[in-house]
Amino acid sequence: MMNIVLLEPEMPANTGNIGRTCVATGSRLHLIEPLGFKINEKSLKRAGLDYWDSLDVTVYDNYPDFLERNPEARKRIYMATTKGLNVYTEVSYEPDAYIMFGKESAGIPEEILVEHRDTAIRIPMIGDIRSLNLANSVAVVLYEALRQNGFSHMRTQGKLHRLEWF
Template sequence: MHNLNIVLVEPQIPQNTGNISRTCAVTGARLHLVRPLGFEVSDKHLKRAGLDYWDKLDITYYDNLEDFFMKNRDGHFFYFTTKGLHVHSEAEYPDNSFLVFGREDKGLPEELLHDNPENCVRIPMRNELRSLNLSNSVAIAVYEVLRQWDYPDLSREGKLTKYEW
């Protein structure tokens, strides 16, 4: 059993968190939300984006970043940032990896990035543009890790509803 963890530090946009929740549910990744959140968890936009997968989601809440790190000392942390020194697909993600993403408008605290330069990764993109959407970035990251792990516990084949292959 592989453990993949997605960490959102102070997410601000409920639709992004809802989309990320759905990605976590369909891939088996655990979701960690670090407060303060820019929305209420009961927000209709959050629920709409996650659709009917809320009961399939493994989610943990933390009061702040310090609380998160105190409760997750044994993980392998990768900080996804436009300021990263390494390409995300060149990193090797061991079991119990934590993919950490910052808030949509500010990213992760620079002190955290400065103190962990070897674990700061970047999804390549054009320099003149600010960043990818948070939920898209999480999806790219999750599927890179799962690709490296050979997609454990995930179905590789679909089936038609009206026909046989």
């Protein structure tokens, strides 16, 4: 099971969309406070639709609390950042990897990034674009990690309801 970690997310709609992605992929969501919203906000649940109740989500007081309660994360955490030295497709994700994303306005603090230099990953972009939308970034990196692990436990073929494929 993959683990998505959001450090101090600010926008409820992004977090709701990420929650929905986590439910669709069987991933756990870790939210590290302070949050820029209340966990019961309508906009959060609206973005997550009716999937929010099925979400495996844990909220932590701060980053040290997250590490204390998830000691295995220290060995399997990837830091998604525009400051990363590795392209997100160039690393090998363990089946139970932790992928951390920073808050929308500032990303992951450099004090944390320097501790994870080898696992700081980046989504390539052109020019001086500051970053992609947080929910989009999570989807891009998470699906690469899932692809590398063979989409384990996921349905990989669809089915037509009224017609048959040729």
